[in-house]
Structures are given as structure tokens and as C-alpha cells.
Amino acid sequence: MRRLLRRAPPHLLPLLVLLVGLGLCAIATATSRTPWLVGTAGTLGSLGAAAVLWRTLLRLRRAEQQAKLMAPDHERLSLLARQTSNAVVVTDVARRITWVNAGFERITGYTAAEVIGQSPGKLLQCPDTDPATVARLREALDRAEPICCEIINRGRNGRLYWAEINLQPMHDRAGRLDGFIAIESDITERKEAEAALRESRTVLDRTARISGTGGWSWDPWSRRLQWTDETCRLLGYEPGHQPTLSGFMAHLEAGSRGPLERALAQPLAPDTQWNVQVPLLDTQGRRIWVRVRAETERDALGRLRLVGTLQDVTAVRAMRAEIQRSEELLRGAIDAxxxxxxxxxxxxxxxxxxxxxxxxxxxxxxxxxxxxxxxxxxxxxxxxxxxxxxxxxxxxxxxxxxxxxxxxxxxxxxxxxxxxxxxxxxxxxxxxxxxxxxxxITELVKATDAAEAADRAKSEFIATISHELRTPLQSVLGFSDLGRHFAAGHPQFQPMFEDIHTGGSRMLQLVNGLLDISKIDGTQGSLDLQPGDLGPLLKAVLHELEPLMAPRGLRVQLPEPLPVLWADVDAFRVQQVLRNVLANAVRFSPEGSWLEIEAQAAPGEGPRLQLRDHGPGIPEDELERVFEPFLQSSRTRDGSGGTGLGLTISRRIMRAHGGFIVARAPAAGAGTVIELQWPPPAALPAAAGPPRPRTSLRAMRHARQNVLELQSPASVAENPPCTITS
Known part of the structure; x- marks a missing residue:
């Protein structure tokens, strides 16, 4: 019987089952006490079994037919899974990998042999994976539900990559869960591009806020106006607000609406550009100035639209107005x-x-x-x-x-x-x-020229008068000498001739001083400057004054050794300065006192002399006035015969040399300090030493004459020379 069922065609199996059932039913009816009941039950059972078998066979046939029809699709799906660039992973119910394609190997770096039997989560997930996404995946797996998500995985070489996962559960023919299949796409480049875009938008939004610049666009086809968040902030709206064109126009002042409305009514051209500044009111009623810039661009359909910016230029306009006011004020002040x-x-x-x-x-x-x-x-x-x-x-x-x-x-x-x-x-x-x-300085130059002309005329007048006075004065002095000679022995005539000679000498001294001033003023640029040492000139003048210092016990203190005081000088004029200064010191020093002289010659500087006496000194407020013509210190106006021209002449001579002469009070004690400073020489002396300055016969005669004017011949002959201590 079994052999018969195995060999029978499938569509005859229900008929065989029915025949066998009826046969068994007939046997049972023949032997049963209730044949009708057994026959009926057996017949119905045979028919039911045959019907069930028939339905099962029909299902199997349809399943086999569907399988034959789906075989090409399955083959194509299998080929697609193997050749796709995406990763395909198949797991069993326990979520262990049973198959992966080449795309999975390329994306993750793992081979199929390395991953079979492993859990995808444990294999690919890492600390950078979002825990919330992992929880969603597990929940979908537990419920056998499909899920799509994006997750960060880590490949075999440690590379992190973004994957978009489309996970689907798989069921067998009976509808039972058979496993899972997941398709993963590497979206790392897309994520990086999205991150860069977000960063760019963040920077753009930040720079827009900093610069006060918002964006906008106007589509004339749909009459749609769009704003950026910064434009909303500029006008006082919350970010995301999208207004209508009429709503924006309501912010403009009445005088500014017309030009913009007319510009928007015109058809757009490819070269249309806007660059205008208009005032408007924000939602708080605050008046601001904005610069509206725009140009045309084409949308996806090739239609023209306006894209532009809105910039708050209120502060800029206020600054420019302030600058303009400042410029106008400055120009007005300069013109004034x-x-x-x-x-x-x-x-x-x-x-x-x-x-x-x-x-x-x-x-x-x-x-x-x-x-x-x-x-x-x-x-x-x-x-x-x-x-x-x-x-x-x-x-x-x-x-x-x-x-x-x-x-x-x-x-x-x-x-x-x-x-x-x-x-x-x-x-x-x-x-x-x-x-x-x-x-x-036209008037100043004219006044200066006039003053110089007057000064020259004065100098010429003084020189002329002085020359004219010298001749009669020489005659007066000559006849007074002759009168003193013949009046010897006549007491009544002797004092008269003495007075005439004294007055004439004083007058001649004054005339000589005036002549010196005239000569110095007229020849300041033509001194006979020669390189030389000031030391010998100083010692020569001191030697000339010895007859005046000895009777009064005056002593001179010089540095030892006396340094080389090298300078470019006119020897005759320098001795004249030294003679004037030292003669004043001798005249007003108390008997038995010292004349202290210091000399310095620092490298790179001109020589300097300091001469100190211990006389009555000069008041503080007169230290500069004593260098003016015909002025003397209040402490030394004793009627001793000075003309008040010596220091004046000395200062002019020193200035002509490029140096200076000043008077000052000493740091301690009585007296006066006269300081003389010469400029550095043009050339230093040779190693062998400087040549000895020459003293002309004219200088010697002039020096001798000045000495004789300070003392009488008798005193020179009677008194021994003074002591000079180094």
C-alpha cells in the first residue's frame, strides 16, 4: 500500500484515499450490528480526508508555481546584494552575522570570514556611537520591526564613518521570524558636507549679526518675499518671520515708498542692480537707515528674481555726518x-x-x-x-x-x-x-632791515666821532703832560694839569671802548681765527697784570699742570676778553685774596675757563645786566673810572667766536664766577703739540696801554710782582 501511495501521481492521491476509505467502510458495515451508522460515518470520514488532502495538494502546487516564478527575482536580488556598493548584512534570529557582501567588506575593512557568527553591534559600534540610536535599534530588533536610522560606526582600521541603516526582519514560509537583513550606506561625505554647510551658515549668520546685514529675496512670479533671521532682527521681528511685500512697505517712510514701489513694478532685467539708502521704522517705532542692495539671479526654472541684502547704516551715517561737521568746523577754523x-x-x-x-x-x-x-x-x-x-x-x-x-x-x-x-x-x-x-613777515623784514640800517649808521657814527675825538684827545693828553712837566715846582698849577690828564685819559679809554664795539659789530664774520692753545694767552695776560696785583697781595691759583686748551681763536681778541675779565677781578678783589682759575678740555667739547674772585659779587638780578653797554653792578659803582663797556665787548667777542660768557654767583662764599666757553676746534693738534700762539706787536702795545691806564708809573716801579701759584 505504501509503495502504491509513493508511486501514485499527486493529483490521484485524494481519489485513492477516498477509495480506500470507502473500502474500509464497506468491510466495517458488513460486520457491524449497525451497518447504516458505520457506513455513513465511514463515508463522511473518507470524503473529509480526501477533501483535506486535495486542498493541501493544491497549496503545494501553487507554492511550487510561485517559487518557479520568483526564482529569477531571487537570483537577481542575490546578484544585486553581491554587487551593490552598499553594505548588506544578513543575521539569524540570534542577531549573528550569517552573510555579508563585498560592499560590507569595502566599507568596514572586515572580511566575510572575520565577521561570520559575530554581532554587528559589538563589531562596529564604538564610544562615539549615539546611545539613543543604539537603543532605538535594539528596540526595533526586539519587536522584529523595520527601522531606518543614521549611526556612527568604526571600521577595522579605526576609521569612524557615518552609516545610514535600513533594517528589515525576515520571515519563513510559515511566517516565523527567520532573521534580519540590513542595508548600510556610507554617508560620511554627506555628513561632512552638512557639517561644513552648518558651520558656514553659522559663520555667515554671525558675521551678518556683527555687520548688521540681513538677506532677502523677491520672486515677482509668486510675489513672495523672504527674509533671513538677521533681517527679522533688524526690523524687530522674531527670527523666522516671513512678511508680505505690503508689510515691508509699511515700515518705510512715506517719501521712500514710491521709488521702491516703482522699481519693483518694473520688469526684471539680467543686469538689474539696486544700491539705495532709505529710512524706515522698526516694530518699536525706532527710525533707522538701511542700505538696500540687490541683483538678479535665475531660479531653477530659469526665471529672474531679486536677491539682496539689508544693512543697518544708521551709525555709519551718523559718523559721516559728524565727520562732515568736524571737517566744516576745521575748515572754518583754518579759514579764520x-x-x-x-x-x-x-x-x-x-x-x-x-x-x-x-x-x-x-x-x-x-x-x-x-x-x-x-x-x-x-x-x-x-x-x-x-x-x-x-x-x-x-x-x-x-x-x-x-x-x-x-x-x-x-x-x-x-x-x-x-x-x-x-x-x-x-x-x-x-x-x-x-x-x-x-x-x-614782510613788515618784520622791513623793520629788521631798518633796524640793521640804523645800527650800521649808529656804528658808523660812533666810529666817525671816536676817530674825530682821538686826535684832539691825544693833543690834550700831550699838552697836559707838557704842562705837568713845566708846572713842577708850582703847586698852584700842578693839580690842574693832573686833573686835565686824568680826565683826558678817561675820555680816551671811553673812545677806545666805543671803537672796539664798532669794530666788533662790523667784523663779526671776519675774525682772524687760528688754531692755538689758550694757556699761553692766559699766562701772558696774567703777566701783564702782575704790577697791579703785587701791591695788594693778590695771588692766582692755576691748575697744575695746565691742560692744553685747544681752540680756533683770534689771539688779539681773546686776550682782550681775558684782560677785561681779570682786570675787573683785580680791581674789586680784597687785599690778600686769591683769584681762582679752573680750566677744562673734555674730549669732543671746546675748552672752558672759570675765573673766580672773592670781591663783593654781583646781585642775582644783575648777573645778566652787567653785559649791557654802560651798565655796572650796583655793588661796584664806586667811581673808580670804569666805562661799563668791558664785559659788553667781551660778550660780543665770545659770540663772534661761537662761544659764550656768563656770570654767576659761586656755590659758597662771596665773589663772582665768570665762565667762558669756546666751541670745539675744527682740527685737533698734532702729537708733537700745538704751535705757540703768536702775539702781535699791536696786541702787546694795546695790552701795555690798558695796564698803564689802571695804575700810575710810580706804583709799577715801586711794587714787586705778584705771586702766581699753580
Missing amino acids: IDEAFVLYDPEDRLVFCNEKYLQLYATSRDLLVPGARFEDIVRGGVARGQYPAAVGREEEWITQRLQAHHDANNSGVQRLDDGRVVRIVERCMPDGHRVGFRVD
């Missing part, structure tokens, strides 16, 4: 000053000049326009004869003027064609601009 002012930029182009400057340079007034080059202005003035000093040597003068102009600090005097004289002061500013002033 009484001096000519001019400003050139770093490229030497005229920026501004005031009205006084234009009046001063009237000949080239039309050339003085902003942007004009300094050289062009100067050349234009030379061509018109504005600068008399340039006549006949134009190019040379222009070169010198440009060189002086380009110096960092330039000062000079310039004569113009109308007779005026201006002082030029130019300074270079740190940013390269050059500022200049022109001071009209």
Missing part, C-alpha cells in the same frame, strides 16, 4: 586764522588750502585746486614769474624747492613777485600728509 595754511596728501597732491593762502599766492591762484600736484603748482608759479629768486635759474630753483619740500621738517623764507616776504614752515605727518604754513 590769520596765517596761510595748506595740506598735501602722501602723493603730494593738494588737499586743502585756506583763503589766506590763495590771497598770498594770487599769481597762481587758479592752479591751487584739490588734486593738483605740488610740482605742477610750483612750475606754474615759476613760469608766471611769481618767485623772483628763480628768474634766470628756473630748473635749479625748482629742484632746490622740491628737495626742501620733501624734507621731514622744512623752514625757510620766500620772496614773492608782489614784494611780500613769507616764512615757510612745513611738517610731515606720521601718515604721510604734509602740512604747511605761510607767515607774512
Whole structure:
């Protein structure tokens, strides 16, 4: 029977089952006491079993037919899973990997042999994986539900990558859970691009907030206006607010709406551009100024639309207005000053000049326009004869003027064609601009010329009068000497001739002093300067004054050894200075006192002499006045015969040498300190030592005459020389 069932065709199995059942039923009916009941039950059972078997066979046939129809699809799906670039993972119910494709190996770096039997989560997840995403995945697996998610995995080489997972449960023919299949796509590049885009948007939004610039777009086809969040903030709206065109127009002031409405009504052109500034009111009623910029672009359908920016320029406009007011105030102040002012930029182009400057340079007034080059202005003035000093040597003068102009600090005097004289002061500013002033010194120059002419006339007059007085004075002195000789033995005549001789000598001394001042004023630039040592000149003068110091017990203290005091000097005039200073010290020093002389010759500096006496001194307020002509200190006006010209002559001689002479009170004790300073010499002496300065016969005669005027012949003969201590 079994062999028959195995060999029977499948569609005959229900008929065989029915026949067997009926046969068994007939046997049972024949032997049963209730044949009708057994027959009926057996017949119904045979029919039911045959029906069930028939239905099962039909299902199997349909399943086999569906399997034959799906076989090509399964083959194609299998081929697709093997060849796709995405990773495909198949697991069993216990979530262990049973199969992976080549895409999985490429993305993760693991081979199929390495991952079979392992859990995908334990294999690929890492500390950077989002725990919430992992929890969602586990929940979907527990419920056997499909899920799509994005997760960070780590490959075999440690590389982190983003994966988009599409996980689906698999069931067998009976509907039971058979495992899971997951398709993973590597979306790392997309995630990195999204992160870069977010960062770019963040930076753009931040810079927009910092600069106060918002964005907007206007689509004339849909009449849709879009704003960025910064535009919302500028107008006082919450971020995300999208207004209508009429809503935006409501913020504009009435006078600004018309131009924008007309511009929006015009058809857009590819080269349409906006750049306007308009005032508007924000939601709080605050008035602000905004700059509206826009240009056209094409959308995805090729239609033109406006894309632009909205920038808050309220502070900028206020700053510009303040700058403009400051410039106007500065220009007004510059125009109000009484001096000519001019400003050139770093490229030497005229920026501004005031009205006084234009009046001063009237000949080239039309050339003085902003942007004009300094050289062009100067050349234009030379061509018109504005600068008399340039006549006949134009190019040379222009070169010198440009060189002086380009110096960092330039000062000079310039004569113009109308007779005026201006002082030029130019300074270079740190940013390269050059500022200049022109001071009209015409009246000052005229006054100076007049004063110099008067001074020359005075000097010439004094010189003339002095020369005219010397001849009769010499006669008076000669006849007074003769009278004293013949009046010897006549007491009534002797005092008269003595008085005549004393007065004549004093008058001659005054005339000689006036002549010295006249000569020094007229020849300050023509001294006979020769290199020499001041030491021998000083000792020679001290030797001349010995007859005056010895009777009073005066002693001189000199440094030992006396340093070499090398300088470029006129020996005759320097001895005259030393003689005047030392004679004053001798005249007013108390008997038995010291004259202290210090000498210094520091490297790189000129020689210096300090002469101190211990006389009555000079009051503090008279230390400078004693150098004025005919003035003497209040403590030394004793009627001893001084003219008040000695220190005046000495100062002028020292100035002619380029040095100075000053008087000051000593740090302690009585007396006066006279300090003389010469400039450094042009050349130092040779190693063998400087040549000894020569003293002319004229200087010797002049020195002898001055000494004799300070004492009588009898006193010179009677008193021994003084002591000079080094």
C-alpha cells in the first residue's frame, strides 16, 4: 500500500484515499450490528480526508508555481546584494552575522570570514556611537520591526564613518521570524558636507549679526518675499518671520515708498542692480537707515528674481555726518586764522588750502585746486614769474624747492613777485600728509632791515666821532703832560694839569671802548681765527697784570699742570676778553685774596675757563645786566673810572667766536664766577703739540696801554710782582 501511495501521481492521491476509505467502510458495515451508522460515518470520514488532502495538494502546487516564478527575482536580488556598493548584512534570529557582501567588506575593512557568527553591534559600534540610536535599534530588533536610522560606526582600521541603516526582519514560509537583513550606506561625505554647510551658515549668520546685514529675496512670479533671521532682527521681528511685500512697505517712510514701489513694478532685467539708502521704522517705532542692495539671479526654472541684502547704516551715517561737521568746523577754523595754511596728501597732491593762502599766492591762484600736484603748482608759479629768486635759474630753483619740500621738517623764507616776504614752515605727518604754513613777515623784514640800517649808521657814527675825538684827545693828553712837566715846582698849577690828564685819559679809554664795539659789530664774520692753545694767552695776560696785583697781595691759583686748551681763536681778541675779565677781578678783589682759575678740555667739547674772585659779587638780578653797554653792578659803582663797556665787548667777542660768557654767583662764599666757553676746534693738534700762539706787536702795545691806564708809573716801579701759584 505504501509503495502504491509513493508511486501514485499527486493529483490521484485524494481519489485513492477516498477509495480506500470507502473500502474500509464497506468491510466495517458488513460486520457491524449497525451497518447504516458505520457506513455513513465511514463515508463522511473518507470524503473529509480526501477533501483535506486535495486542498493541501493544491497549496503545494501553487507554492511550487510561485517559487518557479520568483526564482529569477531571487537570483537577481542575490546578484544585486553581491554587487551593490552598499553594505548588506544578513543575521539569524540570534542577531549573528550569517552573510555579508563585498560592499560590507569595502566599507568596514572586515572580511566575510572575520565577521561570520559575530554581532554587528559589538563589531562596529564604538564610544562615539549615539546611545539613543543604539537603543532605538535594539528596540526595533526586539519587536522584529523595520527601522531606518543614521549611526556612527568604526571600521577595522579605526576609521569612524557615518552609516545610514535600513533594517528589515525576515520571515519563513510559515511566517516565523527567520532573521534580519540590513542595508548600510556610507554617508560620511554627506555628513561632512552638512557639517561644513552648518558651520558656514553659522559663520555667515554671525558675521551678518556683527555687520548688521540681513538677506532677502523677491520672486515677482509668486510675489513672495523672504527674509533671513538677521533681517527679522533688524526690523524687530522674531527670527523666522516671513512678511508680505505690503508689510515691508509699511515700515518705510512715506517719501521712500514710491521709488521702491516703482522699481519693483518694473520688469526684471539680467543686469538689474539696486544700491539705495532709505529710512524706515522698526516694530518699536525706532527710525533707522538701511542700505538696500540687490541683483538678479535665475531660479531653477530659469526665471529672474531679486536677491539682496539689508544693512543697518544708521551709525555709519551718523559718523559721516559728524565727520562732515568736524571737517566744516576745521575748515572754518583754518579759514579764520590769520596765517596761510595748506595740506598735501602722501602723493603730494593738494588737499586743502585756506583763503589766506590763495590771497598770498594770487599769481597762481587758479592752479591751487584739490588734486593738483605740488610740482605742477610750483612750475606754474615759476613760469608766471611769481618767485623772483628763480628768474634766470628756473630748473635749479625748482629742484632746490622740491628737495626742501620733501624734507621731514622744512623752514625757510620766500620772496614773492608782489614784494611780500613769507616764512615757510612745513611738517610731515606720521601718515604721510604734509602740512604747511605761510607767515607774512614782510613788515618784520622791513623793520629788521631798518633796524640793521640804523645800527650800521649808529656804528658808523660812533666810529666817525671816536676817530674825530682821538686826535684832539691825544693833543690834550700831550699838552697836559707838557704842562705837568713845566708846572713842577708850582703847586698852584700842578693839580690842574693832573686833573686835565686824568680826565683826558678817561675820555680816551671811553673812545677806545666805543671803537672796539664798532669794530666788533662790523667784523663779526671776519675774525682772524687760528688754531692755538689758550694757556699761553692766559699766562701772558696774567703777566701783564702782575704790577697791579703785587701791591695788594693778590695771588692766582692755576691748575697744575695746565691742560692744553685747544681752540680756533683770534689771539688779539681773546686776550682782550681775558684782560677785561681779570682786570675787573683785580680791581674789586680784597687785599690778600686769591683769584681762582679752573680750566677744562673734555674730549669732543671746546675748552672752558672759570675765573673766580672773592670781591663783593654781583646781585642775582644783575648777573645778566652787567653785559649791557654802560651798565655796572650796583655793588661796584664806586667811581673808580670804569666805562661799563668791558664785559659788553667781551660778550660780543665770545659770540663772534661761537662761544659764550656768563656770570654767576659761586656755590659758597662771596665773589663772582665768570665762565667762558669756546666751541670745539675744527682740527685737533698734532702729537708733537700745538704751535705757540703768536702775539702781535699791536696786541702787546694795546695790552701795555690798558695796564698803564689802571695804575700810575710810580706804583709799577715801586711794587714787586705778584705771586702766581699753580
